[in-house]
Amino acid sequence: MNQMLAAWQGTVTPEMEQVARDEGYPVEPVLQGVAAGTIVIPANMRRKNLKAVGIGTGLRTKVNANIGTSPKQSALDDHRVKLRVALDAGADAVMDLSTGGDLDRCRREILASCPVPVGTVPIYQAAIEAKERYGAIVAMREDELFEVVERQAKDGVDFFTIHAGVTLESLDRLRKQGRLTDIVSRGGSFLTGWMLHNDRENPFYKEFDRLLEICLAYDVALSLGDGMRPGCQADATDRAQVQELLILGELVDRCREAGVQVFVEGPGHVPLDQIIMNVQLQKRLCKGAPFYVLGPLVTDVAPGYDHITAAIGGAVAAMAGADFLCYVTPAEHLGLPTVEDVREGVIATRIAGHAADLVKRVPGAREWDERMSRARKALDWEKQIELAIDPEKARRYHTERNPEKFAGCTMCGEFCAMKLVGEYLGKDYENC
Amino acid sequence: MNQMLAAWQGTVTPEMEQVARDEGYPVEPVLQGVAAGTIVIPANMRRKNLKAVGIGTGLRTKVNANIGTSPKQSALDDHRVKLRVALDAGADAVMDLSTGGDLDRCRREILASCPVPVGTVPIYQAAIEAKERYGAIVAMREDELFEVVERQAKDGVDFFTIHAGVTLESLDRLRKQGRLTDIVSRGGSFLTGWMLHNDRENPFYKEFDRLLEICLAYDVALSLGDGMRPGCQADATDRAQVQELLILGELVDRCREAGVQVFVEGPGHVPLDQIIMNVQLQKRLCKGAPFYVLGPLVTDVAPGYDHITAAIGGAVAAMAGADFLCYVTPAEHLGLPTVEDVREGVIATRIAGHAADLVKRVPGAREWDERMSRARKALDWEKQIELAIDPEKARRYHTERNPEKFAGCTMCGEFCAMKLVGEYLGKDYENC
Numbered sequence: 029m030n031q032m033l034a035a036w037q038g039t040v041t042p043e044m045e046q047v048a049r050d051e052g053y054p055v056e057p058v059l060q061g062v063a064a065g066t067i068v069i070p071a072n073m074r075r076k077n078l079k080a081v082g083i084g085t086g087l088r089t090k091v092n093a094n095i096g097t098s099p100k101q102s103a104l105d106d107h108r109v110k111l112r113v114a115l116d117a118g119a120d121a122v123m124d125l126s127t128g129g130d131l132d133r134c135r136r137e138i139l140a141s142c143p144v145p146v147g148t149v150p151i152y153q154a155a156i157e158a159k160e161r162y163g164a165i166v167a168m169r170e171d172e173l174f175e176v177v178e179r180q181a182k183d184g185v186d187f188f189t190i191h192a193g194v195t196l197e198s199l200d201r202l203r204k205q206g207r208l209t210d211i212v213s214r215g216g217s218f219l220t221g222w223m224l225h226n227d228r229e230n231p232f233y234k235e236f237d238r239l240l241e242i243c244l245a246y247d248v249a250l251s252l253g254d255g256m257r258p259g260c261q262a263d264a265t266d267r268a269q270v271q272e273l274l275i276l277g278e279l280v281d282r283c284r285e286a287g288v289q290v291f292v293e294g295p296g297h298v299p300l301d302q303i304i305m306n307v308q309l310q311k312r313l314c315k316g317a318p319f320y321v322l323g324p325l326v327t328d329v330a331p332g333y334d335h336i337t338a339a340i341g342g343a344v345a346a347m348a349g350a351d352f353l354c355y356v357t358p359a360e361h362l363g364l365p366t367v368e369d370v371r372e373g374v375i376a377t378r379i380a381g382h383a384a385d386l387v388k389r390v391p392g393a394r395e396w397d398e399r400m401s402r403a404r405k406a407l408d409w410e411k412q413i414e415l416a417i418d419p420e421k422a423r424r425y426h427t428e429r430n431p432e433k434f435a436g437c438t439m440c441g442e443f444c445a446m447k448l449v450g451e452y453l454g455k456d457y458e459n460c
Numbered sequence: 461m462n463q464m465l466a467a468w469q470g471t472v473t474p475e476m477e478q479v480a481r482d483e484g485y486p487v488e489p490v491l492q493g494v495a496a497g498t499i500v501i502p503a504n505m506r507r508k509n510l511k512a513v514g515i516g517t518g519l520r521t522k523v524n525a526n527i528g529t530s531p532k533q534s535a536l537d538d539h540r541v542k543l544r545v546a547l548d549a550g551a552d553a554v555m556d557l558s559t560g561g562d563l564d565r566c567r568r569e570i571l572a573s574c575p576v577p578v579g580t581v582p583i584y585q586a587a588i589e590a591k592e593r594y595g596a597i598v599a600m601r602e603d604e605l606f607e608v609v610e611r612q613a614k615d616g617v618d619f620f621t622i623h624a625g626v627t628l629e630s631l632d633r634l635r636k637q638g639r640l641t642d643i644v645s646r647g648g649s650f651l652t653g654w655m656l657h658n659d660r661e662n663p664f665y666k667e668f669d670r671l672l673e674i675c676l677a678y679d680v681a682l683s684l685g686d687g688m689r690p691g692c693q694a695d696a697t698d699r700a701q702v703q704e705l706l707i708l709g710e711l712v713d714r715c716r717e718a719g720v721q722v723f724v725e726g727p728g729h730v731p732l733d734q735i736i737m738n739v740q741l742q743k744r745l746c747k748g749a750p751f752y753v754l755g756p757l758v759t760d761v762a763p764g765y766d767h768i769t770a771a772i773g774g775a776v777a778a779m780a781g782a783d784f785l786c787y788v789t790p791a792e793h794l795g796l797p798t799v800e801d802v803r804e805g806v807i808a809t810r811i812a813g814h815a816a817d818l819v820k821r822v823p824g825a826r827e828w829d830e831r832m833s834r835a836r837k838a839l840d841w842e843k844q845i846e847l848a849i850d851p852e853k854a855r856r857y858h859t860e861r862n863p864e865k866f867a868g869c870t871m872c873g874e875f876c877a878m879k880l881v882g883e884y885l886g887k888d889y890e891n892c
Contacts, residue, residue, distance in 0.1 A: 166880070199884070202885070203884065203885055203886075207885075208830065208833050208834065208837065209833050209836065209837045210837070210881060210882070210885060210887075211878075211881055217878055217881060220880070220881050220884075221878070221879075221880040221881060224880045224881065224883075224884050225880055259833070259836070259837075260829065260830070260832075260833035260836070261818060261826070261829045261830075261833070262826070262829065262830050262833060263833075299815075299818050299819050300775060300776070300779050300815050300816060300818065300819050301779060301819035326775060326815035326818070327811060327814050327815045327818060327829055328829040328832045328833050328836070329814065329828050329829055329832045329847060329848065329849050330807075330811050330814075330848065330849045330850075331844065331845075331848050331854045331857070331858075332848065332850055332853040332854045332856075332857050333807060333808065333811055333849065333850065333853075335768075336767075336768055336771050336808050336811055337811055337815065339768050339771070339772055340771055340772050340775045340776075340811070340812065340815055343732060343758060343772045344732070344772075344776065347732050347733060358857065359857055359861050361836065361844075362854060362857040362858045362861055362862075363857060363858055363860070363861025363862040364861050364862070365861070366860075366861065369861075375762075375765060376765065376768050379759060379762050379765055379768055379769055379772070380772065382759050382761065382762075383731075383732050383758035383759045383769065383772055384732060386693060386731050386732065386758070386759060387731050387732050387733035394693070394694070396761050397692065397693045397694065397759055397760040397761055398640065398692070398693075398694050400692075400760045400761045401640050401641050401691070401692035401693070401694060401695075401760050402640065404641065404691070404692070404760070404793065405640065405641050405642070405691075412763065412793075413763075415761060416761065416762065416763050416764065417761050417762045417765065418762075418764055418765065421764040421765075422763045422764045422794060424764075425763070425764050425790065425791055425794040425795060426763075426794045426795055428795070428798075429791050429794055429795025429796050429797070429798065429801075430794075430795040430796070446643075446649055446653070447653075448598070448652070448653040448656045448657055449642060449643055449649060449652050449653060449656065450642070451656075452631070452635065452652075452656050453634070453635055453639075453642060454635075455642075
């Protein structure tokens, strides 16, 4: 059943029940959030074995991991292993960004084996097929674009990234703005190239109703892509970016009128002091639609560590109200992520989300930290490892970095400082 | 020459000149900052071969790396290698936190081979020597404490962490407060145990003038330690922590009256939404004294990733005005850091500092990111690697994660989307 239409009728879906259960809420506020569009539950009617996930206000901050094949078809392309690792590490959703090999088959494999929502960027496949068919992306026909969208919807994809805000108007603003790194969104570049070559408006914008029809028929959620997202600190929050956001805000209205669930994508590369403002601006212009951010990366100079630059920005964004964080791996800006990069990327992004959930007072967040702190105080190593966000790494580090097994402290001798402090505080301490 | 006394007289020292040169400022504002106490240049008169470093308002955010021996004397104890790695990775200062082996010898070795400011925590050595002499830390005599302070000052240590705010008053507040993890500062625990066992006030507080005399004689900067720092999210910014900060603020006044340079240490484990407030409170209560924070760690649940939890907190703290970040390694809460952990810890902390420097408008910060972004736009890999915060890792990742050497993009065929966009924007693009 279409989630938003059901919510409007006051009908509780199994997916809403699942989300309420996972989040520790009664189902009523979840239903109200879906009805209002502040909560999105991406759940294609044709998906099988989906464990529904909610994204939006009041809910735990969610993490997406990108996987998929590349044209180079290297050993790094093992999307099956990466999918498993991403899920093991706790990804709440995955996007299939494949650009190499048999795209239909790859997507269907992922959909068949993935229990969490799956998103795609249909312009990738449409562009690649146009290249194969005509030798050039810009030769793509509009009908072919929508044919790919429908094909992917029929397969059960739960959400689509659609760069419908890359319009002639926003391109004009981009030209007048002047930028250091221009357009860094791949989908945004494809569409821009097509628009300029053909001297036509973006089909996703011009025929947005056609897109909505497909999404409504299968209940695919729209993730309105930010083709104008800044690719460096210097380009952040400029007129091109904000122009696109204005258009995306209008499209949010149209999605909601049509009963299509929608969230909005955001930057990118953003200086630390512009992040909160970016989230507030999106929430205002897009009337509370969930915000899905890529990072933001708070500096451009740390290739090899962009999971950290993104965790800094993501934590601040999520604290300010961003709902959904796209992971960034240590390989960002350098190459294809390894399996280990995927794991590090998911965990770093979960840390950012959880740090925000602590202050957003998401149910259960503080309790997790308190349980860990009690285990730490009690020097209960097994409990600490069990409670760690990555128990496997915590165990490995604890083993490797404690050459002699911990067996009490030899520092204080008969008069243990910790014990004295404990007695003073009226607590029954073990010696440290 | 004593930096603060010189500044009061309007005398420019070679160290002030060094700092001004490194920071891209004229020397006048540096001198004024030292005179006012908003800038500290830790530079013991007896240190040889010191490249002076400034810490404080308007200057680049600095990073400290902790090194030193442990009582277990394991292979992880190679402080010589760790010192070299920390310096190579860009640490601006190091602290010798040794607690094992010949402490005097270890400290002198580090001082002899380290070009950046070196700090210590004298209570560690005093406690260990009391243990050796009497079998118990609490048997330490007050004179012995000051003897260790003077011995270390004579060796040339540039700054001392002194937990002078752990007083009977703040312990009383701690007791009334009730905490989840009580005292987690090692120096704070030693002093507290001593105070409770002997039923006496903290000698560093009671005889603060004696401490100031030693610091003045050698020009050792004081780093007023936060023995009451929270050890978990739940304990952050409680009455015990703020009580200690009030006392430290008063001690800042006394340092400045005496001509002793001083900065103040801060937490610790702090939820994301309390970090800015913590910095503002310190700056107000301590009259603009530089703030030296350990993290802050924004969640307790990520052992193995605490360089990331600390980078998130450190970036926000530094943006809000923190001046000096103590690194946290991935081994935090789990064991002794490996050499690789030391490197990761320094780089993660430098990322946090630099993200803040971008928004603090520290001279040169934005230019670095812009140069990187131009290299990225030009697909100039050598330049990107050269400009990376960790060029070695960037090169390794770029090599390992690009199985086929980059040789242009096969996506677009004849009509390159990037080229079309570039032509529209009036730029002379290479194909992507």
